[in-house]
Amino acid sequence: MKLDDDIYVYEWTNPLENNCNSFFIGGSVGALIDPGLTVFLPDLLKGMKEDGIDSEEIRYVINTHSHPDHFEASGAFNGNTNIQIGMHSDGIAFLNDIGGHMYGMFGLDTPEVNIGMTLEEGPVTLGDETFEILHTPGHSPGSISLYWPSRKALFPGDVIFDQNIGRTDFPGGSGDLLKKSILALSRLDVDYLLPGHMGMVVGNEQVKRNFQFVIERIFPYI
């Protein structure tokens, strides 16, 4: 679904299956954010096609973290030399260690993915646009949030949701780190909060209220 110019949202609404929301940034950027589980990749590509996006427009696959429901389908892009697959260095290290074993917990094989683009904290240029990578651990080591300042759009993965937060009970999770990460994100100017699960939060006031809700009501429990 087209949310705004060059911002496409593929919201996962089936509660019986575990998969994440995926996003595509069009125009000169061509970034697919969190391709999800491999089994659902054909559905995602079909949804993009229905929005007029050819899979050849994908130039980057940006992974917010290495959990199976976000990252597994990245392996499908391995052989494509036009596509760079990105993840934070801590996420890569985690995937090569305990994070890789998590796939077995879900009955999956750890995917072999050629991650050619290491995402570190700081600015990154994709196409003609400048984005900000924020290292936001707590849900998973090497979790990143992608911020697009000119469009005030934030893709936090599983750090913060609509009135909720990412789980901290998976390997490498930490409540203290998650709080720090959410506080850092709350200082950004955001019109579109586009998380890895559940609904989108749209509107500057709505996003501010959501951070306030999470900080006041949910922080005491983590």
Ligand SMILES: [Zn+2]
């Ligand atoms: Zn996750």
